[in-house]
Amino acid sequence: MKTALAVGLGVAAIAAAPLVASTYHVLLMLPFMAYAIVLLGLNLLFGYTGLVSFGHALFIGLGAYAGAFLTTHAKIRSLEVILLVAAALGALVAVPVAALCVRYVKIYFGMLTLAFGMLFYTFVLKFYRLTGGDEGTPFLRPALLGRSLDAMPKIDYLVGPYYYYSLGVLALAALVMWRIVHSPFGLCLKTIRDNPVKAETLGISVTRHRFYAFVISAIYAAVGGALLGPPTGNVDPTLAYWTHSGNIVFMTLLGGFTSFFGPVVGAFVFIYLQNWVMSVVPYWRLIFGAMLAVIVIAAPDGLVGLVTRRRPALTGRA
Amino acid sequence: MILQAEGLRKMYGEFCALDGVSLGVDAGEFVSIVGPNGAGKSTLINILTGVTRPSAGTVRFKNREIGGGGPVRLARLGMARSFQLVQVFPDLTVLETLQAAVVARLGRATRLFASLARDREVQAGALEVAELFRLVDKRHIPARQLPQGDKKLLDVASAFALKPEIILLDEPTSGVSTADKTAIMDTLVAASKLVGLRAIVQVEHDMDIVFGYSDRIIALHQGKVLADGPPATILADQHVMDTVIGKKAVTPRAPTC
Numbered sequence: 001m002k003t004a005l006a007v008g009l010g011v012a013a014i015a016a017a018p019l020v021a022s023t024y025h026v027l028l029m030l031p032f033m034a035y036a037i038v039l040l041g042l043n044l045l046f047g048y049t050g051l052v053s054f055g056h057a058l059f060i061g062l063g064a065y066a067g068a069f070l071t072t073h074a075k076i077r078s079l080e081v082i083l084l085v086a087a088a089l090g091a092l093v094a095v096p097v098a099a100l101c102v103r104y105v106k107i108y109f110g111m112l113t114l115a116f117g118m119l120f121y122t123f124v125l126k127f128y129r130l131t132g133g134d135e136g137t138p139f140l141r142p143a144l145l146g147r148s149l150d151a152m153p154k155i156d157y158l159v160g161p162y163y164y165y166s167l168g169v170l171a172l173a174a175l176v177m178w179r180i181v182h183s184p185f186g187l188c189l190k191t192i193r194d195n196p197v198k199a200e201t202l203g204i205s206v207t208r209h210r211f212y213a214f215v216i217s218a219i220y221a222a223v224g225g226a227l228l229g230p231p232t233g234n235v236d237p238t239l240a241y242w243t244h245s246g247n248i249v250f251m252t253l254l255g256g257f258t259s260f261f262g263p264v265v266g267a268f269v270f271i272y273l274q275n276w277v278m279s280v281v282p283y284w285r286l287i288f289g290a291m292l293a294v295i296v297i298a299a300p301d302g303l304v305g306l307v308t309r310r311r312p313a314l315t316g317r318a
Numbered sequence: 319m320i321l322q323a324e325g326l327r328k329m330y331g332e333f334c335a336l337d338g339v340s341l342g343v344d345a346g347e348f349v350s351i352v353g354p355n356g357a358g359k360s361t362l363i364n365i366l367t368g369v370t371r372p373s374a375g376t377v378r379f380k381n382r383e384i385g386g387g388g389p390v391r392l393a394r395l396g397m398a399r400s401f402q403l404v405q406v407f408p409d410l411t412v413l414e415t416l417q418a419a420v421v422a423r424l425g426r427a428t429r430l431f432a433s434l435a436r437d438r439e440v441q442a443g444a445l446e447v448a449e450l451f452r453l454v455d456k457r458h459i460p461a462r463q464l465p466q467g468d469k470k471l472l473d474v475a476s477a478f479a480l481k482p483e484i485i486l487l488d489e490p491t492s493g494v495s496t497a498d499k500t501a502i503m504d505t506l507v508a509a510s511k512l513v514g515l516r517a518i519v520q521v522e523h524d525m526d527i528v529f530g531y532s533d534r535i536i537a538l539h540q541g542k543v544l545a546d547g548p549p550a551t552i553l554a555d556q557h558v559m560d561t562v563i564g565k566k567a568v569t570p571r572a573p574t575c
Contacts, residue, residue, distance in 0.1 A: 176431075184421040184429045184437065187410075191418045194407035201367075201405075202476060203393030203422040212428070 034227035039263035041220020047257035050193030055113030061240025063225030071140035079142035090222025098214035136236030139229030256302025326375035337541035353538035398482035406461035416444035419479035
């Protein structure tokens with residue numbers, strides 16, 4: 001009940017933001033919603049399956065570049081088509097990557113995902129004709145629900161139709177993910193996270209479940225990645241760089257990987273905090289590094305964990 | 319014969335852990351495997367449950383060759399096991415643990431969008447096993463917060479939730495107080511009748527448990543079957559009693575095969 005109330009308030013607040021908040025802050029909500037989608041997927045792998053990927057920027061980049069390519073080179077502007085293509089491409093690339101990675105766990109899994117991420121980054125950087133190299137590719141303004149909105153001033157487009165479109169995609173993504181983690185499949189993922197040896201003796205195929213979780217998380221990352229493009233209007237290789245993979249893991253830890261909405265909260269706090277710290281001091285990485293250390297040591301369940309810790313029997317973790 | 323092993327041999331380098339072990343388990347039997355430390359009991363259980371591949375020999379379960387087939391396949395064929403060192407899912411509650419087993423048994427482990435809470439069959443199946451093992455009152459407690467005896471019980475209960483035809487228990491009462499041991503065994507035997515289990519094989523050190531519950535005892539010594547018979551026969555065999563159960567110093571294993 002409390003979760004339902006918090007979620008209801010959260011959605012209402014996001015929906016009301018363009019009416020009350022400054023344009024500047026509303027624009028910051030766009031990457032937040034895109035990252036929230038990425039993190040819902042990443043946490044299926046992280047919080048629910050127990051695998052920490054350091055390579056998911058690959059799929060963010062894949063989705064973003066898919067959108068850029070479609071709008072610039074293929075003259076396809078429909079955002080629905082772009083998101084579907086991003087999802088399909090994410091799944092397609094995730095299949096071989098996941099098939100290899102899920103055979104490993106812990107640091108080996110993390111390093112292997114990192115390696116694939118680096119491979120993709122280099123590809124994006126060097127394949128100049130397709131990707132524009134380090135300059136990137138423009139992501140032209142997508143049409144929403146079949147309506148071209150090119151005539152609108154950019155800001156109006158972003159804080160209006162595009163904003164609510166993103167919110168719709170986020171709500172849908174969250175709803176689907178909620179179903180997945182509360183399904184028999186979701187329960188099996190948790191058994192694998194907690195004790196893969198025991199899970200296998202119950203007849204749960206560990207590699208198969210890890211594989212599915214990986215592919216689903218990649219689809220989410222690609223869709224979120226595609227939504228990152230339009231606000232800036234350009235897609236460049238830093239999206240696929242490994243520090244970007246690190247950032248999303250940080251966001252997940254910040255909000256708390258032990259709760260469903262923790263990573264979403266993490267994305268929100270990360271983006272606004274980063275923005276604020278950058279405006280005050282030039283060394284935002286120094287501040288964030290210190291924050292990460294404090295979280296890992298003092299609040300392993302993240303910000304959401306701090307709020308819910310009073311009920312250790314329900315949500316605590318040893 | 320539901321489970322049959324023929325000429326099992328397992329080498330670890332020069333060391334011979336099992337040296338030509340043959341055994342069979344009939345439907346309706348409760349078989350205990352006993353033997354001093356290093357006799358090869360754990361190796362045997364691991365081979366019988368498909369975790370370890372034997373160097374030589376075959377294991378047949380329901381007339382199917384299963385050597386090294388892997389635990390997932392065996393679980394689906396109807397063989398369950400519990401571990402010597404208790405294995406639970408620390409962050410899952412008692413009920414969730416049992417639900418996972420029922421989900422796996424019903425072949426619903428890859429249902430992505432179905433609601434677990436609304437799956438009546440899974441909910442009822444898990445609750446039924448919780449009742450059987452007297453864990454109902456603790457059903458919402460995460461496994462890591464359970465006392466040791468209950469963890470052990472949950473480990474066994476989740477194996478039962480698979481409704482297996484045979485169950486192999488590696489020291490079901492190890493690490494549990496003497497008072498709890500018989501309680502666990504009584505629960506286990508009562509539950510086995512209710513779920514239609516056809517056979518139980520256990521490795522056990524506690525001789526009160528072994529002689530109190532077994533239909534047949536297989537004594538292992540230095541990787542070989544020393545004796546195989548009903549409890550009365552084993553009790554009457556002074557040599558076996560001295561070697562396997564006696565309080566005398568156990569002779570060190572020689573690496574001969």
